[in-house]
Amino acid sequence: MNAAVANDALAPYGAAFEAVRATVGETAAAREQAFARFAELGFPAPRDEAWKYTSLRRLEARRFAFAGAGGAGPVDTPAVDALSSHRVTVVNGRVTDAALVRSAPLDGIRVRTLSQALEEGEPQGALLRVPTGGGTERFAALNAALSNDAVVIDVAASASVAEPLHVVIAAAGAEPTMIHPRLLIRAGAGSSARIVLHHVGTDSAEHFVNSYVDVEAAADAQLHLYRLQSQGARAFLIERIDATVGQRAAIVVHDAQLGASLSRLDLNARLAAPGAAAELTGLFLADDSRHLDAHVRVDHLAAGTRSLVDYRGIAAGRGRGVFNGKAVVHVDAQQSQARQTSRNLLLTPGAEIDTKPELEIYADDVQCSHGATTGQLDPAALFYLRSRGLDERQARSALTRAFAGAVLSRMDLASYSGAVHSILDARLERLLETTA
């Protein structure tokens, strides 16, 4: 295996895999293949189009400890507000609340670990799937090779689960550690469920969280994912979410990117059968020297599919935001709708946001639109508010919140939107203090 590790940057990952392979039992072959794929792809080359605005040089140079598939020692999990009374916690890649997992946490939702799913005869291929293509294929492969556990969430067919399931993905410990959390979410036919995907971590350590989330929504399913990325301030976070959406099914993703030092999200929705729909909205706040990159891609593969992508970004200080939105309407996707907007707000002169909406259309009877704007707060609106007695800081705050509010107001889960608001409010207050 080491022969495939072409350069020094990959060597520690090779060593980690060597440590793992003996302990992974029956999945060894699948993992070996996955690692080979990672080794083949390596870290992105300097001119890799998928990483045009995001350099991984800093990540590449870091060395991380690896707990191995055998499991991490006990660590203090960062405190997390309960966004639901039904919670699954994954600390450093390992599910910690085994009791909760064994019993059904919620009527209609079943949660298992990787080993439980394997014991029950689930095929390895599904549990450790490696997707093809995209800038994060390498990391999804690395995840499949090194993941020390997985959370397998199944929503029963026709189940309608009102209470959200709160999945906490935590990076813990003082030593910089690489963590490969893995989630498989399957929404059965005709089901409806809400899942909160919550990244947390300590601000003190430089962890590397490389997460992979595989989502399948069967026919007529309604799946709502609420992502709250509040990873620790020094963390590297790479996450890939691949969602395959079946006939007349819909996936709705709300994404709030508020944490980490460097984060990249690849959110891919495949509208695979007629009438499938995706609504992907997000907000990122790239303040301090935070670098947040969102790549959102929707593939329309069947007739009458609909997608709406609406991301808003705020950057301040030396923060940098990247948004790449791509809708591909394939030849069989007649009478489909693809709408995409990216709006961005620069609060200070040193901040930067690069946005690139893309459309590829191979069907002729479709409705597609896209638009992207990047600007500062409207001086006319600022003056209007100040002329009514609001000071500059209040006026900037009101306009910034109004900008974010367009996305926040769609977040239809009170505990989640409350958590997003409180983080955002605190950060904006601090920001406006230093920029007004």
Add this chain to the structure above:
Amino acid sequence: MLSIRNLHARIGNRTILKGIDLEVRPGEVHAIMGPNGSGKSTLASVLAGRAGYEVTQGTVEYLGQDLLAMEPEERARAGVFLAFQYPVEIPGVNNAYLLKAALNAVRKQRGEPELDAFEFLALVRDKMKLMQMDESFLNRGVNEGFSGGEKKRNEILQMAVLEPKLALLDETDSGLDIDALRVVANGVNSLRGPERAIVMVTHYQRLLDYIEPDVVHVLSDGRILKSGDKSLALELEKRGYDWVRQEARVA
């Protein structure tokens, strides 16, 4: 209350105000009339503190303070209110929030306690009735999707809530039909009082049928050419502005 002396202002290299002198006392209503491009709106903007204008000469004293040295919000808190010619639409900032934040900023300056939600709502409801505005406006974004007339009414509503000492109305009559004009004028008239001064900038005499001025000024090419009582406005309506300019040239 307001004392403008030899005020010169420019935008970029273009000088717009070329020596304005104006004295406004408490209780007075002044109308500043003039053709398009005469500098009426610039004067209102400079008084409210809009960025982009450079005052090159002259002074403006408001209640004994140097108005030009104050930030826009300081002017507002000191009782200066500008009703905009083109009120800005601000989606996502709701009307109720703005009214409350503005009112509390002004009250704080006046040494009055902040209003609680109940007192605030009672006050605003009262003023909305005066402006014939539906309460649903409170929960909408500031001027968002408002018609021209609704925007102007909203301006006067804000003015009625904030009770300024000096109200500057910039072309408040423009774009209003006769019914809306009556409502707006009624709102302005309800604020007339011995402690308050109103300066209206307008192109047409029409507004003055509803809000009777004490003094009328003719502004042309950045200067006040003539001042008189309300009969001057009627004369302008009949004869246009050219005779004033000719008279000024002769003098």
